[in-house]
Amino acid sequence: xxxxxxxxxxxxxxxxxxxxxxxxxxxxxxxxxxxxxxxxxxxxxxxxxxxxxxxxxxxxxxxxxxxxxxxxxxxxxxxxxxxxxxxxxxxxxxxxxxxxxxxxxxxxxxxxxxxxxxxxxxxxxxxxxxxxxxxxxxxxxxxxxxxxxxxxxxxxxxxxxxxxxxxxxxxxxxxxxxxxxxxxxxxxxxxxxxxxxxxxxxxxxxxxxxxxxxxxxxxxxxxxxxxxxxxxxxxxxxxxxxxxxxxxxxxxxxxxxxxxxxxxxxxxxxxxxxxxxxxxxxxxx
Amino acid sequence: xxxxxxxxxxxxxxxxxxxxxxxxxxxxxxxxxxxxxxxxxxxxxxxxxxxxxxxxxxxxxxxxxxxxxxxxxxxxxxxxxxxxxxxxxxxxxxxxxxxxxxxxxxxxxxxxxxxxxxxxxxxxxxxxxxxxxxxxxxxxxxxxxxxxxxxxxxxxxxxxxxxxxxxxxxxxxxxxxxxxxxxxxxxxxxxxxxxxxxxxxxxxxxxxxxxxxxxxxxxxxxxxxxxxxxxxxxxxxxxxxxxxxxxxxxxxxxxxxxxxxxxxxxxxxxxxxxxxxxxxxxxxxxxxxxxxxxx
Numbered sequence: 001x002x003x004x005x006x007x008x009x010x011x012x013x014x015x016x017x018x019x020x021x022x023x024x025x026x027x028x029x030x031x032x033x034x035x036x037x038x039x040x041x042x043x044x045x046x047x048x049x050x051x052x053x054x055x056x057x058x059x060x061x062x063x064x065x066x067x068x069x070x071x072x073x074x075x076x077x078x079x080x081x082x083x084x085x086x087x088x089x090x091x092x093x094x095x096x097x098x099x100x101x102x103x104x105x106x107x108x109x110x111x112x113x114x115x116x117x118x119x120x121x122x123x124x125x126x127x128x129x130x131x132x133x134x135x136x137x138x139x140x141x142x143x144x145x146x147x148x149x150x151x152x153x154x155x156x157x158x159x160x161x162x163x164x165x166x167x168x169x170x171x172x173x174x175x176x177x178x179x180x181x182x183x184x185x186x187x188x189x190x191x192x193x194x195x196x197x198x199x200x201x202x203x204x205x206x207x208x209x210x211x212x213x214x215x216x217x218x219x220x221x222x223x224x225x226x227x228x229x230x231x232x233x234x235x236x237x238x239x240x241x242x243x244x245x246x247x248x249x250x251x252x253x254x255x256x257x258x259x260x261x262x263x264x265x266x267x268x269x270x271x272x273x274x275x276x277x278x279x280x281x282x283x284x285x
Numbered sequence: 286x287x288x289x290x291x292x293x294x295x296x297x298x299x300x301x302x303x304x305x306x307x308x309x310x311x312x313x314x315x316x317x318x319x320x321x322x323x324x325x326x327x328x329x330x331x332x333x334x335x336x337x338x339x340x341x342x343x344x345x346x347x348x349x350x351x352x353x354x355x356x357x358x359x360x361x362x363x364x365x366x367x368x369x370x371x372x373x374x375x376x377x378x379x380x381x382x383x384x385x386x387x388x389x390x391x392x393x394x395x396x397x398x399x400x401x402x403x404x405x406x407x408x409x410x411x412x413x414x415x416x417x418x419x420x421x422x423x424x425x426x427x428x429x430x431x432x433x434x435x436x437x438x439x440x441x442x443x444x445x446x447x448x449x450x451x452x453x454x455x456x457x458x459x460x461x462x463x464x465x466x467x468x469x470x471x472x473x474x475x476x477x478x479x480x481x482x483x484x485x486x487x488x489x490x491x492x493x494x495x496x497x498x499x500x501x502x503x504x505x506x507x508x509x510x511x512x513x514x515x516x517x518x519x520x521x522x523x524x525x526x527x528x529x530x531x532x533x534x535x536x537x538x539x540x541x542x543x544x545x546x547x548x549x550x551x552x553x554x555x556x557x558x559x560x561x562x563x564x565x566x567x568x569x570x571x572x573x574x575x576x577x578x579x580x
Contacts, residue, residue: 042417102301121313131550155312218520257404259403
């Protein structure tokens, strides 16, 4: 019995380890490929370590690779993404927080309907809004600007941020708010003194969720970014899918890691909130 | 007469919420209506606001490329959901067996969800590259006849999207199932063990049925990802070779933005919305009905 159990456990660990290898393999392949020379890539095998590791592909991916007509590497687009993501994350989270506060503790007639109606925004395929949005941004002369892209991300992020905060704030006891109101505290004072200080975890969840969504977005970027405000995902796609010239797989892989780095680092340092955000989003579905 | 602060407390909440409500009415509901209307016009390169009936839909349903896209969505959606569910549930159950290093393993299984689908697509495009990737490597191991050319094989290209998609999303499904497993009362399982039930039986009869709500949300999320999937296909195959791995989202983008067929693009977008509704509404209905019957 004991031996059989140990055998079972060993098989279980082996299986889990194999799965871990499967999930790690693409990242490993990206890393080793990015440090190889093109000759070595053509000759050597996919999984082999680079014989003479070189960061040349990284330098080129960052500052010299051609993404379509431009050959400035990924750097300008990386900064486009930063300039788009940071304000969009901050604003959509701030509005979501106050919205969630209203929907959880200042319900009025019809506020539940409002909440349900807002949640529809989490489910629509964005293809169904991009044509009018492109027209609107064009008319407002915000097409192909980082501000326009950030605006779009804020508008379509609100449903998610509102949901996160609302679902978190309903767990704050109603009595706490009632007592404060009896003591004469008003709408904003209660938010500042009671709700906001309790909100750090959900702010973290929301920041991470929004940042990941916005940084990784491709559809809005490719439709509304044009060439001037193009985010890094669009530039990466252009780089990987250009068919002109010699295909430099090492540069492609270095560029892919550069584009992935911000969200990967966030995942490594704040993985706990990451998981919580995903589950929170999923619980509501 | 109510005091000023009472008045403020009555109206402030609505005032604060109103920009979001207006934005939602305009940019979600209004824009859906506009897209719907656009699909009923003869708009091509420029929008044309004259009602023209369902001609665009008729044209859409006459296009072979649309049906390729729809069929691919069916294949991709079914396999993606199935494999993610199976792999995610298995990994969650395995990880729930008091595994050492559980935290590290969980982190490894889950990290792909932090990546952009473009990054995932770029990585798998390289791994599946027939000339230099996996195929090349296995041939080098002494199997010179080994072929794995799905990426450039029109019949198989859509399955590469499944491979990459499952790699990216299955860890997330694992995390959701694991959270569900941790929510199950241990004493029920212990009682079943005392009654002599074997571990597989306990899982089949007690644990998995009690994960029903998790199945429900996971299914919704995966179906949603599948129907919207655009970036992964663009990065991995760009819908090719030819149009063999195109999906509705790629179709919509190409017709609306590269081919200057706004009306047709709008019609395909409405079809995507209809597909999501067709999945979502019955599921929601079933689930709320299920809850009402006292679970």
